[in-house]
Amino acid sequence: MEFIGSLLGGTFYMPAPSALGWLVWFLFLGLIGHLLYRWRSLQPPIKGRAWGIFFVLLLLVLLTNLFLGAHLPSESALPPPGVPAEPFPPAMMIFSALPWMLAAGPLGPFGAAVLGGLAGLLRGAWDTHTVFSILDLALLSTLFAANMRQRFRTLTYSLFRQPLVSALLLIPLHVFIYVLGTFLTVPGQTAVRLDYALSNAGVAALSFSGEVLFAGLVMQVLAIAFPSAWGRSGPLQPSPSERSLENRFLFGTGTFITLLLLTLLIGDWVVAGRAARDMLRDRLASIAGTAAQSVPFFLETGQNMAVQLAADPRLLDASDPELSSILAQRMQSSPYFDQFIILDVASQSVLGGYPSASRATFGLFPEEEAGLSLAADGGVLIQIYTIPPLEPGEGAARVSFMVGIVDSLGQVRRVLIGRTDLGTNPLTQPLISSLAGMTGSEGAGMLIDDLGVILYHPNPGLVDTIYDGPHDPENPFSTHTAPDGTRQYVYYQRVEGRAWAVALNIPAWQAQELALLTAMPLSVMILLLAVVALFSLRFGLRAVTGSLRNLAVEADRIAKGNLDHPLQVEGVDEVGQLRRAFEQMRASLQARLDELNRLLAVSQGVASSLEMKDAVKPVLEAVLASGASSVRVVLSPAILPQNSIELPSRFTLGPAGDKYAHLDEQILQQVQGQERLVLSNVSRTRTLDLDPNLPQPASLLAVALRHENRYYGAMWAAYDQPRAFTESDARFV
Template structure:
């Protein structure tokens, strides 16, 4: 981490998107515009504050910050620049965060887009930063200005919490921009861009998190200091989860599915990346071990062949053509060496060369020249690596052997040279190294001086290897000259200070990981989408049923009980619909009962004639499904009059057919308030006459009023019937009305009988007699009074005219 005063020290480089990236950028821009249109009413524009924040953006974005570095961070592919987005500009987020909280989404989007333009040119090197920061500003504005009343949304309105929530969104945008931004001139593979994005994601997230922490703290202080200017002032309203069961369930389950989806995708990627790396490591280690095992055999074979030739005694005495013929025949016999040289050990003169070359221009290489001195001092066999004859070939290996006489004195030096590319024993080694080109990597053979004796890229031969070294085989990650990450395998050669080094770009591992993870990732995403769609459809069925039940409940509340509910299935919703239907039908029945009771009460109160008074009661009971309803009065309740009064009243198709039960039921009802017989054939309380018609079910209620027994009302049913409590309660209530009507009629009959007796007594008197009430109103006049006062005196008595007025008028 290093302190930086300004980003202006760098070169502005807003890299354009790839062809597919342009499509992604346009789609993101369209989504941003759509969101702004939806939120246009939530804007609280203040031009003065907007201009101040707009002017502050270049200052806060370009000056005062920190540059984060990490061992895992990588520079831009093919460009000598710092990792994009690794700068933490301490005050950069403050202007557009304040714009989001104080001005609204649209001003915040404009401020964020301007900040993204500057940041994209000097730090992130991508045009995606324009849309990204505009989108983040709109998200922050929405979270801080929303007016939902639940606890979670209240926490979202806090600027610090809302700012920190932008960190994972920025990480997603960063990976997206890295995948679809073309930084170099040549088209960089998507796997290289993916590896670059994942390698730098930690550092980028840390830098942006620091900016959000500083900006969120500042915005939090501003919201506390100026609450009237911060956020929206609209009234709190129910959140979507409060207004919709479907939304609440989708938010909860959707969040769980999203977390599960991310976990599975990340786990899938980690497992696939580990498997891909293991595959590459196995391939590299296999190739490196195979190549390293061929090197000792190659060197020992060359050394043995050279020693075998040097032990030939003819090499001590032969000269010129004879010596040239000896070494030439050995080259032709064993196709290992491509050149033999015989030197005089004392003066280094060339005694013979095969194939022949111009001896005047021939020179030994420095290692070979110093090796002659070692040979004369007892080092009889030596091996050196020497440069190729031209730049298009690989390095060569020189085998030096001392030719000694019988006394052990070094007389001559034999040098055998061979090329790595042409030697038959090194062909498998060369093929193993060249196979790295198929993976986009490189293979090399190092000598004891870390010089590249062979490189799959021939231009790198005899250059120096500067990577890590060790006595054991190992893997490590390195950065290639073009800035891309690469895997390196170092395999030392057993018994020799040589080594095999294999390099493969890390993007190859990412490509293998993509090939492994992509099918499973697509399947996981498809299953998640199907699960969400299925969940939404299933919830829509449930919430639709609940909405229809709410509609039915409103109808019931409004008194519309003539709309039956369709009940299908046996699940919880069906049970709820069935309960609503039972409630509706029960309430409808109850209201109908109340309506009938009202009609009965009106009928009872409208007449004092016993037959007319009990008729509404009989009709109401008959509506319950009875085919016969009867009222049987006790003989004691009927007054003694000169006119015979009826004591039985019936209604229904079988009203008179069941009259023979009246006496039995009268006797039973005198001792029982209610007689409920669901199946009359199984009852022992009533004697059945098989010769007469009889009902199969019977319900009877005694008629009592003020502890006086007036009779019984009973209903007969032609089929067995299980009487519910509501049926018994309804008939009992009707029986009470009937008892009241009969009691009133009984009182009226008794009073009427008394009046008639008094009228008869008064008419037998010759003197005029007037009967008045306590208000001196005329009630009754005998015949003598009628003769004296006129024939209309009875009408005056009926109209309750005062007695003085009657006399005065007459």
């Protein structure tokens, strides 16, 4: 960790994002405006003392975001693509989150958003170098202030009111906005920008976590000590999940679905990235293995050819022009070498050579001078060295084969030097082609000698320079940061039997791009499924909650005594069954109330007159209202006085009149021994002796008239249409 006193020593710049970046930026700006408008009820009035607090916190924003911080170590962080500089991930300014968190209490969401936006402007200019930092901290401060000032009473919202918990919830949202903003700001290909954003996301998350956790601990203490400053004196209110069953299911199930699909997306990306990395590793291993296998054959062939030529006895005593003619014949017969030179060991003078034009410019390289001394003094007869290209800027180095020519006494008198260019040698053409083919993937293939000198590189300027990449044979596939800041995959393959090696590198964004192509279809499908699932859940719940809402309205009507509004009974599911139960309850209550009203009217009618005819009439009218065509009261002769000849014993009412009077005697006899007589279909009954020549009702209902076990007669109702009598009908009559 490196402590820093101020950010002002850094570079001040905020590059403009792409066109898509500006679109996303304004979408976030609109989101912040929407949230501030929606939570305007949480906003306290800013006046008087609040303005003083605002300006004090404004000064603190300037101080805490620019001074006193630290850079956290991060091996995975990358510099911006195409910039040859050290990585500079976001710094952790220890006190930077305190001002906008303090503003959440007395200044509310709007004041916190203004201070958060200013803090984001400072950090974006001197630290993160992205305009998204402005909206990032403005949005986070708005959410933090809303969490602090909301007064919902459920456990979840109670936890949200705790500053430390609310600060923890801001961390994943900040990481998402940071990755999105960085991806839309830095230049380069899609995979390069994504790789850069993800590589710096870890240290960005740690830095922000340190800031908000420190501020959250301070705010937790202040919130406990001064609860009124956070709007906590008001009464608790039902939360959105309590007000709506739909919201409760969406918050619960929707959160679960979102976490599940997010897990699937991350898993899809990880698996695709790993698969792409493995594919690249296998591809590089195949190319490197093939290239490395050709190196020993090339070296052994050159060595054998040089030894065979040195064994020619003519080379020991011949002189020019015969010596150069011998070398010319051998080179023309086998175009492996492009230069032959024979030196005298003692004087190091050139005795012969081919091509003849190269003798004028011939010179020994330091490696060859050392080899000449080894041949003369140490008796090392066969040596192989790598030397620079013939001309600077050529794409491949050369190889020098030195073979001592000995006399009969075993003394080295002369030395044969055969040189060949790796770029033109026929045996190295497959090797060079495979290494050069890496440029098609924007990578590079290199051939490296035992001293770490690059013998071949697609960039001629790097030939004959020292290789500084990974070179661990135990871990051939590794990650390396290129000088331009991009991340590379490097495969280092040692040549079997030699100290030479083949090194291949390819930009890591190739794997990211391959992973994107692999994971994108499944990711899009997962997102579409998430949207469909959430909409299906919402509309499915809306059907249920809509029905429940309608039932609540109907229940309110029933409670108010309004029973004239029938419910539409649809479906056979639980909601349909509930609707049917409500409709049955409404109809039952309505029928019962109608029955009570009729009974009340009957009671009032009976009590209003002492005449038998007038007293019976309300009763007959009440039964007639049930749909009967004729209602009759038949008194038993046993209760009539002997001298009451003029007293009426039968009373009738209805459009049918006395049409069914011939049934009076039979009904009088039937109900004397039972409380009621219910005949839903008179034509099929054997209870009555029906005369086929007389009209008969379709249904009838008769009850006995009793008082204190004394039988007075019967009242019965005749119906012209078949009727299924209910217990309520019989009880009413």
